[in-house]
Structures are given as C-alpha cells and as structure tokens.
Amino acid sequence: MAKHHIAFTVNGDPVEVLCETQQTLLDVLRDELELTGTKEGCGTGDCGACSVVVDGRLICSCLMLGVEANGKSVETIEGMGRGEELHPLQRKFLEHAALQCGICTPGFLVAAKALLDRNPNPTETEVRYWLAGNLCRCTGYDKIVRAVMDAAAEMRRA
Amino acid sequence: MQERVQNAEAAEFKVIGTRPIRPDGVDKVTGRARFGADYNLPGQLIGKVLRSPHPHARIKRIDTSKAEKLPGVKAIVTSADFPDQPSEFVPAGELLINYRDLVRNIMAREKVLYEGHAVAAVAATSASIAKQALKLIEVEYEVLPHVIDVDEAMRPDAPLLHEDMITAGVDPAPNTPSNIAKRVEFGRGDVAKGFAEADVIIEREFKTKPVHQGYIEPHACLANVSEDGQAELWVTTQGQWVVRAHCARLLGWDVSKIRVTATEIGGGFGGKTVVYLEPVALALAAKAKRPVKMVMTRDEVFRATGPTSGASMKVKIGAKRDGRITAAEALLKYQAGAFQGSPIGPGAMSAFAPYDLENVRTVGYDVVTNRPKVAAYRAPGAPISEFAVESVIDEVAKAIGMDPIDFRLKNAAKEGTRAAYGPKFGPIGLIECLEAAKAHPHWSAPLGPNQGRGAASGFWFNVGGETTVQLQLNEDGTFNLVAGTPDIGGLRASLCMMAAEELGIEPSRIRALIGDTASLGYNFLTGGSRSTFSGGMAVVEAARQVIAQACARAAKLWELPVDAVTFEDGKVKPAGDNAGKHEPLGFADLGRLAGKTGGPIVGNASITAHGAAPSFGVHIADVEVDPETGRISVLRYTAIQDAGRAIHPSYVEGQYQGGAAQGIGWALNEEYIYGEDGRLQNASFLDYRMPVASDLPMIDTVIIEVPNPRHPYGVRGVGETPIVPPLAAIANAVENATGLRFTELPMSPPRVLAAIEAARARGDKNLKV
Numbered sequence: 058m059a060k061h062h063i064a065f066t067v068n069g070d071p072v073e074v075l076c077e078t079q080q081t082l083l084d085v086l087r088d089e090l091e092l093t094g095t096k097e098g099c100g101t102g103d104c105g106a107c108s109v110v111v112d113g114r115l116i117c118s119c120l121m122l123g124v125e126a127n128g129k130s131v132e133t134i135e136g137m138g139r140g141e142e143l144h145p146l147q148r149k150f151l152e153h154a155a156l157q158c159g160i161c162t163p164g165f166l167v168a169a170k171a172l173l174d175r176n177p178n179p180t181e182t183e184v185r186y187w188l189a190g191n192l193c194r195c196t197g198y199d200k201i202v203r204a205v206m207d208a209a210a211e212m213r214r215a
Numbered sequence: 216m217q218e219r220v221q222n223a224e225a226a227e228f229k230v231i232g233t234r235p236i237r238p239d240g241v242d243k244v245t246g247r248a249r250f251g252a253d254y255n256l257p258g259q260l261i262g263k264v265l266r267s268p269h270p271h272a273r274i275k276r277i278d279t280s281k282a283e284k285l286p287g288v289k290a291i292v293t294s295a296d297f298p299d300q301p302s303e304f305v306p307a308g309e310l311l312i313n314y315r316d317l318v319r320n321i322m323a324r325e326k327v328l329y330e331g332h333a334v335a336a337v338a339a340t341s342a343s344i345a346k347q348a349l350k351l352i353e354v355e356y357e358v359l360p361h362v363i364d365v366d367e368a369m370r371p372d373a374p375l376l377h378e379d380m381i382t383a384g385v386d387p388a389p390n391t392p393s394n395i396a397k398r399v400e401f402g403r404g405d406v407a408k409g410f411a412e413a414d415v416i417i418e419r420e421f422k423t424k425p426v427h428q429g430y431i432e433p434h435a436c437l438a439n440v441s442e443d444g445q446a447e448l449w450v451t452t453q454g455q456w457v458v459r460a461h462c463a464r465l466l467g468w469d470v471s472k473i474r475v476t477a478t479e480i481g482g483g484f485g486g487k488t489v490v491y492l493e494p495v496a497l498a499l500a501a502k503a504k505r506p507v508k509m510v511m512t513r514d515e516v517f518r519a520t521g522p523t524s525g526a527s528m529k530v531k532i533g534a535k536r537d538g539r540i541t542a543a544e545a546l547l548k549y550q551a552g553a554f555q556g557s558p559i560g561p562g563a564m565s566a567f568a569p570y571d572l573e574n575v576r577t578v579g580y581d582v583v584t585n586r587p588k589v590a591a592y593r594a595p596g597a598p599i600s601e602f603a604v605e606s607v608i609d610e611v612a613k614a615i616g617m618d619p620i621d622f623r624l625k626n627a628a629k630e631g632t633r634a635a636y637g638p639k640f641g642p643i644g645l646i647e648c649l650e651a652a653k654a655h656p657h658w659s660a661p662l663g664p665n666q667g668r669g670a671a672s673g674f675w676f677n678v679g680g681e682t683t684v685q686l687q688l689n690e691d692g693t694f695n696l697v698a699g700t701p702d703i704g705g706l707r708a709s710l711c712m713m714a715a716e717e718l719g720i721e722p723s724r725i726r727a728l729i730g731d732t733a734s735l736g737y738n739f740l741t742g743g744s745r746s747t748f749s750g751g752m753a754v755v756e757a758a759r760q761v762i763a764q765a766c767a768r769a770a771k772l773w774e775l776p777v778d779a780v781t782f783e784d785g786k787v788k789p790a791g792d793n794a795g796k797h798e799p800l801g802f803a804d805l806g807r808l809a810g811k812t813g814g815p816i817v818g819n820a821s822i823t824a825h826g827a828a829p830s831f832g833v834h835i836a837d838v839e840v841d842p843e844t845g846r847i848s849v850l851r852y853t854a855i856q857d858a859g860r861a862i863h864p865s866y867v868e869g870q871y872q873g874g875a876a877q878g879i880g881w882a883l884n885e886e887y888i889y890g891e892d893g894r895l896q897n898a899s900f901l902d903y904r905m906p907v908a909s910d911l912p913m914i915d916t917v918i919i920e921v922p923n924p925r926h927p928y929g930v931r932g933v934g935e936t937p938i939v940p941p942l943a944a945i946a947n948a949v950e951n952a953t954g955l956r957f958t959e960l961p962m963s964p965p966r967v968l969a970a971i972e973a974a975r976a977r978g979d980k981n982l983k984v
Contacts, residue, residue: 093246098900101899151244154705162244193431
C-alpha cells in the first residue's frame, strides 16, 4: 500500500514524513524522525513512556496513528530544555535522584510538564493521580513526586 | 523522610556519603540516552518471532517455504539453526543455567513447553513484512495435556514436560521420571526435639503467584555479522560478557568473534541476566548478511520472559513462652516454569536466615510446569520463602503475647551466629535495623479504624565476582573510568565517587563509561547487588595503582627515591627531609608529563571480588482495608536497611524505595492469571497491575551503616534485600487491620473481600472490619 505523506511540527520545527497507515505517532517519531527520546514500554497506552503533547494535550503517542498528526503540533522530550538550560523539572529530577534506569523518565517529564502548565501548584495527591498513567518500576515514585513538587515550587517563585 | 544512622568514622570522607548529580543524568532527562531499541544501522532488517499458541505440544513439522518466498523476507531460523547442547549447568546471574535447556528455550525443538515459546524467527525489510511472514510459517502441533499449578505438577499422574527428568538430590534416585527436577535440604539440630520443647507451635500453608520483573523497557537488540563471522551486538542486558558467552556457546562461534555493547538498560531486576532474542538475532544476521534489529512487544515480555516462581509452601515454627524459638521447619515447592532452575536454592537458604536457630530444617523442590522459564528476580527466591516465614513469626509473637519486633530481636542473627544455611555471619546489621524500627516514630504512631500495622525482616546474601575496571589519567588531569557492569541505578555516580575519594579530586573530574566486551577484561553481570560492591573494590585498586604510578613519576622528575614522596589531597609532594623542596604535582601536571616520564598513567584492576556481605532490612507498613471493596491502601511505609556504607545515599534510598514498591505490588496485586487452556490472560500492563504513583505513599527510609570489613569503603550490596520484607510486612499489617491471616498472594480486592465476607458469614470473632 502506498505510504501517506504527512506534515506537522515537532518542538516547533516543521517535519514531513512518509508513513504506513498502521504506524503510530510513536513509530513515526522514533523510526522515521529518529527522535528516540520518546520510549515504547507497552504499545497499548498503559505505561506512559511514550508521552508527548499534541496540540497542547498530553497523550500516549503509541495510541495515535502517525497520519493523525498531520497538521498538528507535537512536543517531545527533545524539546523540553530551553537552549543550553535544562527545564526546572529536568534539573529537579537530577537533584532529587528521581530516576534510576531512566527509561520512564522522558515520559514522566513530559507528563509532569503538562501538569504544571495547567496547575502550577498541585498537591501531592494531584501529582500522584496525574502521573498515575506513567509506570516506573525502579523508584517507588517517592523521589519523582518530590522532584515535581519542588520544581513546581521553584517555578512559582520564578 | 530519609535518615541515616552513621558511625563516626564516616565523617572523614570528603566525597563518600555526599549526593552529587549522577554523571549520566543529563542524557537521561533529555532523551539523549540510548537504550536497547534506540540503536539502528543502515540497511537493517527487522526480526520477529513466531510463538507457540499452545502451553504444551509436540512439534510435528515446521514449513517455512511460503514465508521464505514473501518479497522482503531475508532470513528465517528455527531450532535447526542452533546445534543441540549437552546437559551442563553454568552460573547465570544468581541462578544456574543448563545449555541443553537454554537452546530449547530460545527456540523450541521437540516440543513447545509454554504458550509464547519461540518456534521460528524471521528477518525482513520491514516490521510489517516480518509479521506477514510469521503468518505464512506452517507449524503442525500435536497438542499435549498441560500442567500449570505446582502442586498438580508434582502429582504422579501429571503430564510430563521432560520424559527423562529424574529428581536430583534424592537417594536412592527415583526409577520414574517426574516434573520434580530437584530436592534440596538445609538445616541442623533436631527439629522434632525442638518442637517437643515448644510452648506454642504455629503451622501454616502458603501460596504465591509468579510475578514479572516488570522492567519498563522490553528486551531489544541489534546484531550485525560480517561475511568472515565478526559479529557485533548492541543489547539491553545486565551483563554484556554473559550475553557473549551464551551466544558463542549457542551458536558454536568463538567468543572473540562476538563483540557485545551493553546499551543503557531500562530496568532488569534479574530478568535481563539471560538471553532470548540475542542468539536469534545473531543467527538471522549471519544468514541474511545484514544487520537485524529485534524488539519484543510487552505481550511477548509477559508470555516468554521472566517471571519469578510461584510457590506452594508450609512453614512451622515453635517457641517457648519466653520468646525463644525452639524449632523451625519449611517445605517449599517452587515453580521453575518450563525448564528446571527455579530459585529454590537461595529461597530455601534464606528462609530462616534472620534467625539464630538451633533446630531448623528447610526442604525445597524445583518443579517444572507449562509456564515461561523463570528468570532471576531481585533476591531470587527470598521474598517467597521469607514471606511465609515472616508471616508465621508474626503469628507466634502474637500467640505468646510478645511485640513482634521484640520477638525478632530475641531470636535475631548477629555476628558469630551460624546461619541456618551453614556459614557463620560476620558483622551484620539486623539487630541495628530491628532497634531502629522499634525506636522509629512510625512503630508507635496511632492507627485509625480498619487500619493495621505490620513489620517484617528480610535478608539477602549478595555476591562479588569477576570485575575489571580501568582508570585512565588524561593529559589535562581529568580521568576516564571504564567499568563493565551496566549502570541501572546510579552505578557510574558511585564508582566516580569512590575513585574521587581515593584520588582526592572532585567526582566531576572523572567521566565514567560502561565498556563493551572488547574494551575491558571480563566482567560478570550487574546482579547479586554486586556492582557497587565489586566495582568499588576494583575502582579503589585501580585508583591506588594510579597513585603509585603518579608517585613514581614525580619521584623520577625530582630525582628522589619513591619512598621520599607522598600523595595527599590529590597531589604528589616531596616528603620527610625533602618536604617543601619541590612544588607539589597535581594530576594536571602528571597527565601533561606522562609521556615524558614513562608513558600513559593507567590503573587497571581485574579482580574476582570476594567478601560480599549480607544485608538485612526491616520494613514497617501501615494499611487500611476497605471492608466494602476489599481494597487495601498502603498509608505509610518505612524501609530500614543496613547498607554497610552508603556511597551515594540518594541511590541507596532509591533501592530501598523501589524494592519496597515492587514488594508491595507482589503482595497486593501482581499475578500471572492462567485460563483452563493454559494461556496467560493478563499479558499487559493494564491487566498485570503494577503499583502506580497513586497507589503508594512516600516511602521513608533509614540507612543503617554497619560497615562490611572486607570492602575498602564498607559497602554491602543493597539492591535486592528491599524486595524481601514487604510481602510479609503488608500481610502482617492486613492481619492487624482485619484479624484475618492471608496466606495466599496477591491480597487483591476480590480475594480480600471474599475472605472478609466468609469470616462474617461464619461469625469469625477475630474479624475486626
């Protein structure tokens, strides 16, 4: 079957790709655009490792077809830092040792940023429920939750 | 809240015990770090595996001819592409592996032994063509009766997985085959006499379900093999040298032909100590003469890798009213999955390890069933047996009216105690952990209605093993540190810190890398809680070599004998009568001058690390049980454990917290659910319910430091022990909340609700909810 031509933006940059009908946005990002920061843990929308933001909405990129991204704006982990500086969430994840193996980290960061964009002052419970779609098997979430709360506090002061 | 109970001498350190940013951190928060599935090569093919739909069947015929003709298909392999292997056990992680079994596990030969068992594999120019090709492979099966449950598998009339399996460890050897691969026994004293002396005896039966390691990154690798047989493999693994050894053996290739690079690894927990895709990808690449990339789906990870054993157990403990245990006995039956090799050995050895016992006996059985072959999972075997033991310990304490921590203290193993499994313990921190638990505000905090509190101890052996580390002084005074054990949770940070402490420099002056199998001497894998322990030992030796070389070079420059110089605060200085006669030389000077003073300065430590010391822990859990739904919420959790010495406390805490979370999942929700048809029904993260952020509270930690005298910095392995106590700590808390003793895991809402309703129906006076 002929491939589909799709055009969208990734982290503000225009991109064009040819993709197969059944390829997910995750496949397109990883295999066609070589943006491998977005991870695949399950392919069924259960682990959140593939979290990206599409037109302002947090989604699992494994649950969206590549062709559906046509004309949309996609934000991934690769676009999170601002130039040479890390995003406060990235910095706080490092300071709090909120990652061990690091495979879930891009998804957590993208999801946490989407939370703080909406709610700059979340409670611990709000953080835990917002991030309940992201699985981490290493940390027990303690340091992740602390890092997100601390980043939120710092961003509120800024 | 995180606390440390330190000994005074720790204050002397400048780097050890601080919390620098890990050197690989930025790569991991920016998406730069490359994991198993992130590697690609030009012209690569995609490999996919055809898997058995049956839990047990004889393979009558495999016909790949139609698939071979599909345009885009470049290679197909079956068991015919792997030479058969003799039966021989070799170490694999903390377990043993038999190559006759392994060659059958990576690709079924005579029979398929579990649903998901690999039967054939295809490499094609795209994933969609590879998937299409799998559908064109014809496999004719003769379906056989299957057995899933361990007790059923032990019955004389059970379907046999291996027609020639004679139980080992039984004298005289049985005449007939069975599914029981092995019997083990540990213990000493006279158990019957001990029970006769007891005032109270409690005996209970327990069942646990297989649980998966649950690493978020599926197995993945990329293989490339040239026409002259030079092979390269990039793989997510806990041990690149171990992968190399297995692949060389299974393919009949020279070890030197295979170069393995460990990618960043997205969790392993023991599950990435063995091979599945790797030899298959190499075989496909050799056939196709093109690179082959293989990545498992999550469904494949559940059906065909890991998990750890489920078990059926009986534990009996007798004690005097004064709190002294007089006898203890355990019968443990562990499922191995399709091939022998459950963690019954370590499970049986660790069962009573936290106790000083005169009369103790543990008997264990390794039993095959039509399930995926188990792989190591964090403290393999110990959480299962210690769950049963720690549950009965709690009941005995209650029966004699003693505080459960006091009861444990009264019987606790300490330095000089002969462990139930044989050796005498050196300095260990169990008593310190129990005392910290008793003194912790958590232990005495008030509880509300439907709430309960439980505690449990845990033990793990820890291992050492072959380790090579290289420390290279660069020409500007910075260092490269090359280690060979994959860094899963902050290893590079810890190794840099130990090197920096020795060299008297900032850790940020050292760049740590994980080397491939061609760049360093052999390294055993990251497992057995060994990488900071063994790697640290090697790093210290390598750093001391660097310092010795630095002193020799400075002495040469100053025309002094070597013993007339000294190393202090990162600098070589003239000593004694010559003190102050020359400007001290730092590593920047020595690096710059290295070529002129004798050549590059490199420390290379290749050791077999001995002296690994066990780590004990004690966890306290508070739960609330919802009597309407049976749901158990964990309200508060404290993990206390002896680290020997915490090199980077944040990553030690992280091990305590992560292990606790995995144990909580095991206790409350995780299980492999099989249908009557022998097929797994919950092979997804939606239905295999691991804890998410909203399931857990903060996990408080207390780091106890009773240094390991055989490590230069006192390190004990810390990674595995934390998964041991949670199962019983939660069960004991649930008993405290409900008055009901749960002896079957997981304590999932339907099971808890049914137990509460049954207790209500029979008018159980113990019921508290």
